[in-house]
Amino acid sequence: MNKPIGIFDSGVGGTSIWREIQRLLPNESTIYLADSANAPYGSKGKKAIIDLSIKNTELLLSKDCKIIVVACNTATTNAINYLRQTYAVPFIGIEPAIKPAALQTKTNAVGVLATKGTLSSALFSKTSTLFANNVQVIEQVGDGIVELIERGKLYSKAMESLLKVYLNPMIEANIDHLVLGCTHYPYLIPLLTDMLPNHVKIIDSGEAVARQTKAVMIKNNLQALDQIIPQNKFYTNKNTEVMASLLGSELVVEYLNF
Ligand code: DGL
Secondary structure, three states, X not given: OOOOEEEEEOOOOOHHHHHHHHHHOOOOOEEEEEOHHHOOOOOOOHHHHHHHHHHHHHHHHHOOOOEEEEOXXXXXXXXXXXXXXXXXXXXXXXXXXXXXXXXXXXXXXXXXXXXXXHHOOHHHHHHHHHHOOOOEEEEEEOOOHHHHHHOOOOOOHHHHHHHHHHXXXXXXXXXXXXXXXXXXXXHXXXXXXXXXXXXXXEEOOHHHXXXXXXXXXXXXXXXXXXXXXXXXXXXXXXXXXXXXXXXXXXXXXXXXXX
């Protein structure tokens, strides 16, 4: 089926997921929505996050998307159940990958860096209880990180200071895994790698989301035909330059009021 895959996030972070999807499914067309005008979602309540997720979903459906990837942990953990019950297309979500971290830890301590909206969600607390009950989980709200990335301040003194404050208690607790629970955070990996002890493994679920997207498309017979030339469209309702610089190529980012 030659319709596009729809992807949305509260902002530019979900491009980290788009990249994995593009790598695994290069024949597919995609439409990406960055709702940066409403970022961050992480400090909003559940109702507001559901309303914004509805707005993004309906725009993607109006552009004929065949499947929707909620490339945002905060929107997934707060709104995906509602979206699945309301719309007929399949939805793929992303949540902090606490299960592999809890299974693999040798120090019995793992860190989770995520938004307030994700860490306080019922879905996160269910997953955490189910898979990490016997492990010390150091949860940290990443206040301010999304805002800095959205303003193009990924590599800045302000970011380094925030990360230092957030990582120190985790380092003191001797974590050996750090779970990235927000799709903006993979852009921090070079900084995190510098700041964390060598034995700490950073876990990011982007690739798993792409694999799940592929599996669901195969199951529902939604794959594009080989002879089609795929198109990738990127829309933001805020700053096109910040997004273009993160995508880092000749990809075109368009402004759209939504
Ligand atoms: N990328 C979003 C996530 O994965 C950021 C949430 C926010 O806007 O606070 O949670």
